[in-house]
Amino acid sequence: MADPIRVDIVSDVMCPWCFVGYHQLRLAQQQTGIDADIHWHPFELNPDMASEGENIRDHMKRKYGATEQQSVEARERLKAIGEELGARIVFSEDKRIYNTFALHRMIHWAEQAQLGSALKLALLEAYFSDNKTMNDADAMANVAAGVGLDRDRALEILQGNDYAADVRAKQQFWTSRGVTGVPAMVFDKKHLVVGAQGAANYASILQQLSGAEG
Numbered sequence: 001m002a003d004p005i006r007v008d009i010v011s012d013v014m015c016p017w018c019f020v021g022y023h024q025l026r027l028a029q030q031q032t033g034i035d036a037d038i039h040w041h042p043f044e045l046n047p048d049m050a051s052e053g054e055n056i057r058d059h060m061k062r063k064y065g066a067t068e069q070q071s072v073e074a075r076e077r078l079k080a081i082g083e084e085l086g087a088r089i090v091f092s093e094d095k096r097i098y099n100t101f102a103l104h105r106m107i108h109w110a111e112q113a114q115l116g117s118a119l120k121l122a123l124l125e126a127y128f129s130d131n132k133t134m135n136d137a138d139a140m141a142n143v144a145a146g147v148g149l150d151r152d153r154a155l156e157i158l159q160g161n162d163y164a165a166d167v168r169a170k171q172q173f174w175t176s177r178g179v180t181g182v183p184a185m186v187f188d189k190k191h192l193v194v195g196a197q198g199a200a201n202y203a204s205i206l207q208q209l210s211g212a213e214g
Contacts, residue, residue, distance in 0.1 A: 007037065031199065106144060
């Protein structure tokens with residue numbers, strides 16, 4: 001059996017297209033039978049966001065100039081795409097956007113126990129599928145405990161500043177290499193693909209890199 005193809009994914013927990021892109025890649029793996037060795041890397045879409053976050057509709061209007069109708073259409077499109085992928089995306093009227101630096105620090109810690117990917121996926125589901133309050137340290141510590149991490153230590157990290165320098169260094173690594181939007185996937189340490197490109201495109205990339213026939 002061929003070795004898995006390494007895929008580095010630069011992403012943010014708040015990024016819906018990162019959630020979609022991961023599930024497109026997962027589907028591509030299923031369709032091709034080619035495994036991917038996924039490594040997650042931190043990116044903050046809103047590094048200057050206040051701790052209380054911002055209502056998603058207000059955020060879309062302020063940051064992108066989106067009208068109410070455009071915002072509704074964008075959310076409905078994402079929900080439909082997610083449904084096709086088996087990835088439930090929920091948008092409530094009070095859903096908020098948050099800064100995710102604390103979550104990235106917790107993911108960095110989880111990587112030391114080989115649970116970084118499990119925690120990242122659990123956090124994406126907590127936000128997009130379960131509509132969790134992502135700046136609630138207790139709720140996020142529960143997510144960490146759900147993948148087998150120590151809840152008390154997770155809470156300590158979320159409420160402190162451990163691993164801040166490590167996460168900043170990772171962020172700088174990727175931005176210095178030109179990553180300004182997410183998801184950004186690097187296949188086999190050589191091929192950069194930005195945006196959620198669809199299962200068919202990911203399948204084609206995996207096949208080309210593995211030498212498999214389409």
